Amino acid sequence: EAQVTQNPRYLITVTGKKLTVTCSQNMNHEYMSWYRQDPGLGLRQIYYSMNVEVTDKGDVPEGYKVSRKEKRNFPLILESPSPNQTSLYFCASRAGTGGMKTQYFGPGTRLLVL
Amino acid sequence: DQQVKQNSPSLSVQEGRISILNCDYTNSMFDYFLWYKKYPAEGPTFLISISSIKDKNEDGRFTVFLNKSAKHLSLHIVPSQPGDSAVYFCAAIPNAGGTSYGKLTFGQGTILTVHP
Helix, strand or coil: CCCEEEECCEEEECCCCCEEEEEEECCCCCEEEEEEEECCCEEEEEEEEEECCEEEECCCCCCCEECCCCCCECCEEECCCCHHHCEEEEEEEECCCCHHHHCEECCCEEEEEC | CCCEECCCCEEEEECCCCEEEEEEECCCCEEEEEEEEECCCCCCEEEEEEECCCCEEEECCEEEEEECCCCEEEEEECCCCHHHCEEEEEEEEECCCHHHHHCCEECCCEEEEEEC
16 A cells, blocks of 8 residues: 555654654655644645755755655654644655655654643 | 735535635746645645646546636635535645755645535
8 A cells, every 4th residue: 555654643742852753655756745734824844855865945944854865764853842843744755757746645743842 | 924825714615515715826936736635634635736837627526727817726616525524725836947846835724614
């Protein structure tokens, strides 16, 4: 089954404690992205990657890091989380051809930073 | 600076009637637009898209209209069904080529409720 998986699905942490949210896809997709969803703001893109070792900033990259060492994985790293990073996070992937209509989203990770 | 705006946070319609969801954008570099549907506790799923070279695209009960001069697009659902109740996001991609081809900007979303 084609899917994007994220772990953990729920996470409560404290300010300043480094955390990583993993994202993995089994479709051999070139493109992967991270988004956050906040009330009244919709989804905002954090980072995206066009392929292994190729990443670029989205609209809200501050406070986040990403890496793309393998095609299937695209972890999101919060080096020093702050309460304003409390949000619902989605990872997504899509093929290089076919455009955004082929984009699959993961189920989401709900993060609470105290 | 919200470049893609959905000014109606919610919309309520009767089953069988038309649902019209609206979206406005400010960036003239956007040239490809998409609508996503999202149910609670799930990720968004692609619904329909339109290129800026077209003014209409239809897929079954769903039709997207694009008015480039007004920088406005709309999604029509006819007839609406209770299973259409979800949050709908419009999104846009800039025509800048290169790495920006991966960039996607969303609106705030509109909650659609279809009553039986």
